[in-house]
Amino acid sequence: MPAAATPNWISVILRWPLLWHAARLALVSAYILGGLTKLLDFAGAAAEQEHFGLYPGWLWAATAIAVELGASLLVVVNRLVWLGAGGLGVLTFVAMLTANAFWTLGGHERFMATNAFFEHLGLIAGLVIVTILSEEAVVRPKPAAASQAIQGVSR
Numbered sequence: 001m002p003a004a005a006t007p008n009w010i011s012v013i014l015r016w017p018l019l020w021h022a023a024r025l026a027l028v029s030a031y032i033l034g035g036l037t038k039l040l041d042f043a044g045a046a047a048e049q050e051h052f053g054l055y056p057g058w059l060w061a062a063t064a065i066a067v068e069l070g071a072s073l074l075v076v077v078n079r080l081v082w083l084g085a086g087g088l089g090v091l092t093f094v095a096m097l098t099a100n101a102f103w104t105l106g107g108h109e110r111f112m113a114t115n116a117f118f119e120h121l122g123l124i125a126g127l128v129i130v131t132i133l134s135e136e137a138v139v140r141p142k143p144a145a146a147s148q149a150i151q152g153v154s155r
Contacts, residue, residue, distance in 0.1 A: 021076075027126055028072035031088055035068030052098040067091045075127075081134035085127040092127075096120045 006014075013019065038045035038061055045064070046057035054060040067087045074084025100120060102113035 031068040031072045085131045089124045089127045
């Protein structure tokens with residue numbers, strides 16, 4: 001077995017049908033929690049938006065709630081993943097620039113904001129990856145599904 005090959009037991013785990021669903025849900029779990037929290041305390045959500053310089057706060061809060069919940073749902077159900085993950089990626093990018101502007105801070109605050117900034121960047125990368133994998137599944141169906149499709153067409 002080459003050094004770079006994935007061990008068989010890991011490959012087996014990665015092929016578990018529920019793992020793909022669980023991973024998508026885990027990826028967007030913070031957005032679902034954030035959207036529900038904002039929805040349950042809309043005034044606080046609007047105040048938070050204004051704290052970061054986003055006016056009017058109510059509009060930004062409503063937009064954040066809609067994107068966090070609606071886009072997360074698209075990713076979880078594996079439909080229009082490009083749209084859901086893209087919306088979450090844009091929302092995350094705006095949050096990075098407003099809430100984690102480490103270049104304007106100093107000391108420990110700068111350290112914390114820098115860390116959060118790059119954690120958000122990693123989250124955006126995860127959203128890109130889930131979109132690529134979802135697209136691959138549509139473009140290249142599993143061999144059994146492909147042969148069934150071919151048999152269905154030839155009949």
